[in-house]
Amino acid sequence: xxxxxxxxxxxxxxxxxxxxxxxxxxxxxxxxxxxxxxxxxxxxxxxxxxxxxxxxxxxxxxxxxxxxxxxxxxxxxxxxxxxxxxxxx
Amino acid sequence: xxxxxxxxxxxxxxxxxxxxxxxxxxxxxxxxxxxxxxxxxxxxxxxxxxxxxxxxxxxxxxxxxxxxxxxxxxxxxxxxxxxxxxxxxxxxxxxxxxxxxxxxxxxxxxxxxxxxxxxxxxxxxxxxxxxxxxxxxxxxxxxxxxxxxxxxxxxxxxxxxxxxxxxxxxxxxxxxxxxxxxxxxxxxxxxxxxxxxxxxxxxxxxxxxxxxxxxxxxxx
Numbered sequence: 001x002x003x004x005x006x007x008x009x010x011x012x013x014x015x016x017x018x019x020x021x022x023x024x025x026x027x028x029x030x031x032x033x034x035x036x037x038x039x040x041x042x043x044x045x046x047x048x049x050x051x052x053x054x055x056x057x058x059x060x061x062x063x064x065x066x067x068x069x070x071x072x073x074x075x076x077x078x079x080x081x082x083x084x085x086x087x088x089x
Numbered sequence: 090x091x092x093x094x095x096x097x098x099x100x101x102x103x104x105x106x107x108x109x110x111x112x113x114x115x116x117x118x119x120x121x122x123x124x125x126x127x128x129x130x131x132x133x134x135x136x137x138x139x140x141x142x143x144x145x146x147x148x149x150x151x152x153x154x155x156x157x158x159x160x161x162x163x164x165x166x167x168x169x170x171x172x173x174x175x176x177x178x179x180x181x182x183x184x185x186x187x188x189x190x191x192x193x194x195x196x197x198x199x200x201x202x203x204x205x206x207x208x209x210x211x212x213x214x215x216x217x218x219x220x221x222x223x224x225x226x227x228x229x230x231x232x233x234x235x236x237x238x239x240x241x242x243x244x245x246x247x248x249x250x251x252x253x254x255x256x257x258x259x260x261x262x263x264x265x266x267x268x269x270x271x272x273x274x275x276x277x278x279x280x281x282x283x284x285x286x287x288x289x290x291x292x293x294x295x296x297x298x299x300x301x302x303x304x305x306x307x308x309x
Contacts, residue, residue, distance in 0.1 A: 019149045021091045061281070063223015065151040072154075 005047035008074045009034060009054060015073035016058050016066070027057050052085035059087075090149050090226075090278070096142030097233070097275045100135045104268065107131030115256050125192050133196060136203035143207050143237060147214040150230055155217035164216055169209035176201045180248055204244050211237040229278050236267070236274035243267040 009028070013036070016024035028034050033050045035042040043050050058066035071088055081089050110128035114120055122128065155161050180201045187194050211234045222230065243264045247254065254260050 019090065023091075059224060061224045061226050062149075062151070063221075063227060065154070065218070065221045065223060068151065068154055068221065 004077055004079065005043060005051065006041040008051060008077060008079070009041050009043070010036075010039070011073040011077070012051075012054060012058075012070045015069050019069065020061065024058075027061075028054060031057055048083070048085045052087055055085070055087050090145070093142045093145035093149065094275055094279050096138045096145065097271070097278075100138035100142060101268065101271055101275070103131045103135040103138065105131070107135070108264075112256075125196055129196055133199065133203070136200075136207065139207045139237070139240070140203070140210070143210045143214065146230060146233060147210055147218075150214050150218040150222050152214055152217050154221060161217055165213060168212050168216070169205065172205050172209050172212075173202075176205050176245075179245065200244065201248060204241050208237060208241040225281050226278075229274075229281065233274045233278055236271040239267040239270045 013024050013028045016027070020027075025036065028036055031050065031053045033044040033053065035044070055067055055070045058070060060066075062069075067087060074084075074088065079088075107128040108131070110126060110131060111122050114122045114126070114128070156165070181198065184194075184197050215231065215234050219231075243260075243266075246263050247260050250260060
């Protein structure tokens with residue numbers, strides 16, 4: 001699997017952690033298709049779909065702000081638009 | 090967010106300290122409240138917790154995303170300036186520097202100015218993030234900002250009308266309302282965060298209603 005998606009998930013979670021603290025990790029685990037242990041990320045299924053679900057999870061709390069924070073956290077990673085879910089383009 | 094809740098809680102606790110000390114002077118010692126006194130440790134100490142707490146809320150609300158435009162930068166200057174002007178015309182212009190009572194003089198200026206700082210940040214947080222802040226936390230954060238406003242009103246009313254203060258006066262009533270609003274604000278800020286925590290059941294990490302499978306395959 002392309003490690004960039006795992007790095008993207010870690011970046012998003014760490015950025016959200018700065019706002020909501022350890023709860024960010026709990027919310028990432030709620031996605032179900034993500035398993036985070038000791039800084040390692042396992043993705044189950046389509047990584048684009050998993051990214052979408054992760055951002056939607058955070059969007060419940062802070063709305064457009066959470067989406068913006070997520071986008072901000074991966075903007076240096078040079079994803080092509082078609083590599084990202086629509087919510088992160 | 091968690092740290093903000095802690096700061097607000099500590100700020101309220103310091104208010105309680107101030108109120109308890111004042112009550113001691115009034116109901117136990119039966120004397121006029123000295124100024125400054127130990128109660129001012131509580132009341133003045135509150136300001137630092139409130140300032141730090143509202144800074145954390147501003148950060149959580151995404152204020153940094155809203156600071157790039159010229160309009161935002163104008164607001165950052167204008168809002169504190171207007172509140173400072175208000176503070177000057179209502180309170181500060183009647184004060185003079187009395188070096189024979191340095192602590193009292195310091196507190197005379199520090200109380201209203203400290204309030205200017207936290208209410209400015211609160212108002213800026215509202216005005217700069219209202220277009221971007223959404224989700225379940227939006228209304229809860231707005232309520233906290235309103236709670237700050239209530240606290241600000243209570244403090245300024247006390248500073249302005251302190252010469253006519255007596256126990257059980259309308260000033261106490263205003264403070265009681267502001268404390269209630271603030272306490273409720275903290276509680277409703279805390280609740281959704283608490284509800285989203287995953288729980289551990291029989292050693293397995295679970296979400297609210299679903300037990301995650303412990304056997305997963307990573308798709309390569």
